[in-house]
Amino acid sequence: MRAAISIGCGLLLAALWAVPPMVANAAGDAAGSALLAEQCAGCHNLTGPAPDTVQAVRARKGPDLFYAGDKYRAEWLTEWLQKPTRIRPGGAFYGDHIVPSQATDKWDQIDTASLPDHPALSAPDARAVSAALMANTPYAERIATVTVEPVSLPIFMGDMLFDKFKGCIACHQSGKDYGGFSGPELYTAADRLNPRFIYSYMQNPQAWDPKIWMPNMNLAAADLNKLVRYLQMIAEEE
Numbered sequence: 001m002r003a004a005i006s007i008g009c010g011l012l013l014a015a016l017w018a019v020p021p022m023v024a025n026a027a028g029d030a031a032g033s034a035l036l037a038e039q040c041a042g043c044h045n046l047t048g049p050a051p052d053t054v055q056a057v058r059a060r061k062g063p064d065l066f067y068a069g070d071k072y073r074a075e076w077l078t079e080w081l082q083k084p085t086r087i088r089p090g091g092a093f094y095g096d097h098i099v100p101s102q103a104t105d106k107w108d109q110i111d112t113a114s115l116p117d118h119p120a121l122s123a124p125d126a127r128a129v130s131a132a133l134m135a136n137t138p139y140a141e142r143i144a145t146v147t148v149e150p151v152s153l154p155i156f157m158g159d160m161l162f163d164k165f166k167g168c169i170a171c172h173q174s175g176k177d178y179g180g181f182s183g184p185e186l187y188t189a190a191d192r193l194n195p196r197f198i199y200s201y202m203q204n205p206q207a208w209d210p211k212i213w214m215p216n217m218n219l220a221a222a223d224l225n226k227l228v229r230y231l232q233m234i235a236e237e238e
């Protein structure tokens with residue numbers, strides 16, 4: 001940072017030098033926090049705690065962001081805020097947007113016209129908001145205790161585990177147009193999420209979101225490591 005600056009304009013350097021770095025960061029965070037309060041708080045829980053009734057989960061207008069720093073990859077967050085794409089095929093609560101499957105269809109249908117586009121931010125605003133969000137780490141200790149062990153896994157074994165043995169496919173897409181709609185698409189999960197969060201969430205979804213409808217499957221460490229690896233493989237494939 002300092003090296004890069006010193007190549008640049010001397011006046012700017014002098015100006016920056018006068019401001020201690022801590023204060024500069026705090027100012028950046030303050031801008032991001034202000035944007036969050038103005039433009040995001042209406043749909044997202046920024047302070048916690050997570051909803052503690054099923055009704056409150058269903059009424060949620062967007063995913064909880066109060067533990068964003070424990071959950072996301074910062075680079076992804078900054079990019080996505082500028083060009084948001086759909087992550088939950090059925091929106092915040094799929095039940096509001098689903099057309100039940102006909103006897104002949106494999107999956108339910110989504111009424112995509114009923115799903116609004118997500119607001120987009122300019123690059124500087126996205127950077128400020130992303131920095132402010134990434135500072136929210138109430139579960140840093142939980143994340144720090146997670147160790148993801150690297151494993152090698154043939155893709156067909158991953159498919160079997162995800163589709164057949166554990167039934168994740170009922171709620172999650174493992175490829176475009178392949179899988180259920182009641183959970184977030186997972187072929188982008190490794191791009192979006194901290195691997196330790198992925199592991200921890202699969203291990204105990206209710207520790208993150210007490211009333212969420214993803215079941216706790218009491219997955220063993222070996223399966224958790226395989227599933228983290230599998231999500232990386234399908235993200236590389238897409």
Ligand code: HEC
Binds near residue numbers: 041044085087129
């Ligand atoms: C009108 C309601 C609404 C507003 C306003 C809104 N969001 Fe969202 N947001 C949503 C919904 C709904 C989703 C889920 C979209 C999906 O999964 O496809 C979402 C998803 C997200 C996600 C991805 C979450 C995840 O874990 O998958 C982030 C990050 C996010 N919003 C940040 C923001 C920020 C920052 C702002 C303010 C600049 C904002 N949102 C404003 C409704 C909103």
Ligand code: HEC
Binds near residue numbers: 063172
């Ligand atoms: C009954 C439906 C259901 C099943 C079965 C299910 N999940 Fe989920 N899963 C969900 C829901 C709902 C969420 C969180 C929704 C949200 O945050 O909006 C979720 C979240 C996740 C997340 C975090 C994703 C993100 O973008 O925040 C991961 C990773 C995940 N599930 C993996 C799995 C795996 C692996 C399996 C199989 C072992 C599985 N899930 C089985 C419904 C399910």
